[in-house]
Amino acid sequence: VIEDDGVIRDALREILEMSGYAVDTAIHGADALEKVRTGEILPSLILLDLNMPVMPGKEFLEKLRVESEAHARIPVVLMSAVPDENITGVAGILRKPVGMKAILERVRSFQGPA
Amino acid sequence: VTLETMDSELKQAEIRLRQSQESLLFALESARMGTWDIDLETGKVSCSDSMLDLWGLSREGFKGERPELQSKVHPEDLENMCAAVDGAIRSRSVYDLEYRILPKPGVERWVNSRGRCTYDPGSDRPSRLSGVVFDVTRQKTEALERARLHDLSECAVKARDNLISISAHELLTPVSGSKLQMEILKLKLDQGVDLSRKELVRIATQTDENLDRLSMLINDMLDLSRINLGKFTIKPQRVNLSEVIEEAVERSRLLVEFAGCVPKIAIVPGIEAEVDQYRIGQVVSNLISNACRYAYGKPILIELSAPENGSARISVSDQGMGIRQEDHARIFERFERAATLDENAGLGLGLFIVKQIVDAHLGSVRVESELGRGARFMVDLPVRQQRGSG
Numbered sequence: 456v457i458e459d460d461g462v463i464r465d466a467l468r469e470i471l472e473m474s475g476y477a478v479d480t481a482i483h484g485a486d487a488l489e490k491v492r493t494g495e496i497l498p499s500l501i502l503l504d505l506n507m508p509v510m511p512g513k514e515f516l517e518k519l520r521v522e523s524e525a526h527a528r529i530p531v532v533l534m535s536a537v538p539d540e541n542i543t544g545v546a547g548i549l550r551k552p553v554g555m556k557a558i559l560e561r562v563r564s565f566q567g568p569a
Numbered sequence: 570v571t572l573e574t575m576d577s578e579l580k581q582a583e584i585r586l587r588q589s590q591e592s593l594l595f596a597l598e599s600a601r602m603g604t605w606d607i608d609l610e611t612g613k614v615s616c617s618d619s620m621l622d623l624w625g626l627s628r629e630g631f632k633g634e635r636p637e638l639q640s641k642v643h644p645e646d647l648e649n650m651c652a653a654v655d656g657a658i659r660s661r662s663v664y665d666l667e668y669r670i671l672p673k674p675g676v677e678r679w680v681n682s683r684g685r686c687t688y689d690p691g692s693d694r695p696s697r698l699s700g701v702v703f704d705v706t707r708q709k710t711e712a713l714e715r716a717r718l719h720d721l722s723e724c725a726v727k728a729r730d731n732l733i734s735i736s737a738h739e740l741l742t743p744v745s746g747s748k749l750q751m752e753i754l755k756l757k758l759d760q761g762v763d764l765s766r767k768e769l770v771r772i773a774t775q776t777d778e779n780l781d782r783l784s785m786l787i788n789d790m791l792d793l794s795r796i797n798l799g800k801f802t803i804k805p806q807r808v809n810l811s812e813v814i815e816e817a818v819e820r821s822r823l824l825v826e827f828a829g830c831v832p833k834i835a836i837v838p839g840i841e842a843e844v845d846q847y848r849i850g851q852v853v854s855n856l857i858s859n860a861c862r863y864a865y866g867k868p869i870l871i872e873l874s875a876p877e878n879g880s881a882r883i884s885v886s887d888q889g890m891g892i893r894q895e896d897h898a899r900i901f902e903r904f905e906r907a908a909t910l911d912e913n914a915g916l917g918l919g920l921f922i923v924k925q926i927v928d929a930h931l932g933s934v935r936v937e938s939e940l941g942r943g944a945r946f947m948v949d950l951p952v953r954q955q956r957g958s959g
Contacts, residue, residue, distance in 0.1 A: 553749075
C-alpha cells in the first residue's frame, strides 16, 4: 500500500490484514521503491496512490517497471480521485473515495489458486 | 460629324473623366485606400495622394522610387511582403496580404495590399506591377484584441477546470480516509469487537482533523469566489495583535507537530493594531501550513516584531526547500505553488489569500528565499490608521 495520507494508509492496512493479507506500507514512491528493492519478498499486488510528495505514483510506476522483469510483472492498482488518462499498463483503477467492499473485491480478484 | 461636334464631345468626355477621377479620389480617401503602379523596367513608382498619406510621405518629397515605399514596411514583415509579390509575378496571380508599415516614428499601421503584374505582350516579360492598399489598422487592432480576450477567457476556463480537478482531489482525500475508518468501525461494532479507549480516541481525533481539513479547503474556495466577485472585505477592530498571532500559532500546533516541525516563537507582547483578527489569524496559519508542507521535520520560526515606521512585522521562517528568485512574485498568484502539483498537495490558494488579506489591510507581504535555503515570509501591517477595503 503506497499512500501518503496516514488515515487512508492505516485504514487500508487494517482492512487488508483483517481479511488475512500480509501488508507492507510506504508513504510515497521513493519509500516504496526502497522497500521493494531491499525486501525479501516481492509483493503480489501494489495499491498505489497517485498524488504524493517526494515521488508521485506515476514516477514510481515508471521506475518499478524498469527495476527488473519480476518487478515489472507486479500488478498495480491505482487509487485516485482524478484518474490520469495517460497512465497505462495498470491492473485497475479504484476511484476515491473508495469503499472497503470495492477494495477487497479488487484485491481478491488477484489472488492465485490457494 | 463635324470637327466641331467632335471637339465638343471630347470636351464633354474630358469633363466626365475628371469628374469620375475626382469621385474616385474621394472614394479612395474615404476608404483609407491608396493606389500604386510600378514600372518594372525603370523602377519608377506612381501612387495616389492617399497612398502617400498612408505611408507618411509628402508629394513634394517623394521621388517615385520603390525603396522609399519599402523602407516604411515593418522590418519583420518586409521579407514576407517581397516573397508574396515575387510569387504573384511568377505565378501570374493576384497577391493579397496584410503587413505593418511605420509611416512615422511611433506610428504603426496595418495595411491590406493587393496587387498584380501585367506582362509585355511581345516579350511576355513582367512590365508593370499595380495594386491597391487599404488601411486596416482598426479592424486588425480589433481582431487582435478579440483574440487576446478569447485567449484570456480560455485561460480562465482552464484555470477553473484545473481548480475543480485539484479541489476534487483535495476534498476526496480526507473523505476517503474517514469513510474507510467509519466502515472499519461499523464492521467491528457489527462483529461485537471490543474497541479500546485508545483506538476510539485515535479515530475521533483523526475524524476531527479530516473535518478541519475539509472546512479549511471549503473556506479557501469560498474566499476565492469572494475575491473573484470583488466581495472580499475585512472587518478591522482594535485588538491585541500579539495575542491574535499567539492564538493562531496555537491553533496550528497540531499541524506543525504532525509535520514533525519544531515551532519557535518570538512574539513581542502587547502590540495593538486595528486589524480583522480572523483574517490575520488566517494569514498566520496559512504561512505556517505552507512552511510545514515544504519543510517537513525542520524548525519553523514565527515572529512578531515591534512596530517600525508605523508597521508591525509578522514573519514565518522555515528551513525547507526554498524558492527560486524568479518564482518570488508568482507564488502569490492564484493556483500557483513553488513546486509542481504532484509533489505538494493543496489548492495553491494559500499565499494568494494571504496577499489578498494583507492588501486589504493596506500592508505588504514578501518572501526572502533561495533554493535549498529555506524561506522567510514577511508581512508588514500598518498598526495605526486602518480602513476596510472591498
